[in-house]
Amino acid sequence: MPSIQLRRIARRRNSSSKKVSFNEAAKSIAEGVRGNWVSRWWLKPEYLEGRYDRGEVEHAFDEVLRVFDHEWLESLMSKFAEGRARDHFYLRQFIGEGLYPLAILFSLGQDLLAIKSLEAYDQLKERLRSDVGWMSAAFEAEFAAHCVRKGLEDELFLTRSELEEYAGSRRGNKMLTLVLEDVKKYVVPLRLDKSITMAGQYMTKTMLKSLRANAY
Secondary structure, eight states: OOTHHHHHHHHHHTTOOSOOOHHHHHHHHHHHHHHHHHHTGGGOHHHHTTTOOHHHHHHHHHHHHHHSOHHHHHHHHHHHHTTOOOOOHHHHTTSSOOHHHHHHHHHHHHHHHHHTTSTTHHHHHHHHHSTTTHHHHHHHHHHHHHHHHTTOOOOSSOOHHHHHHHHHTTTTOOOOOOOOOSOOOOSSOOOOSSOOOTTOOOOOHHHHHHHHHHOO
16 A cells, blocks of 8 residues: 555544645654554453453563564654655554454464464564565464464475475466456556455445545
């Protein structure tokens, strides 16, 4: 997601319709995220009672905050201030509070705790921190945690020999190739306020109208 979406987040934080610079947006977002961390809202009774065990939530969030720490925030906001960073899904979970971000971050924390003893854990953490590689890393963390809990192989990544063996056995397989023709390119790029898969996103007239209304 282009960094223009983070500027919209900053505008909402400031309750203003005025456009803000990347640098102003970065400062506003960083301030909000740091305040979010200090508040430790995920331990509030209204979110926990009848839903989660306080100790488990605290343990899981402590591990999440070892990944998404002050160094990560400063690095991401520095890139964003220069107009080079993309939106980060987990950054947005630290803007505001509620049951949705609690569920997302608690689940991630539990997965991280399950795989933190694995050899490639530090490598996975760095990819989670990336504004480009977080999505595939999150999937790998979830899948690896599932394998660990089931007592299956507990390796995050294939070795070189394993990769060569896997790839070598697929050389005779056919691959589907699609060629797109007459693709329409919008004069003004339309940015989705969410991530999408490689399969794309079906666009209705209502969605298109909404995107155009919010386009810069």
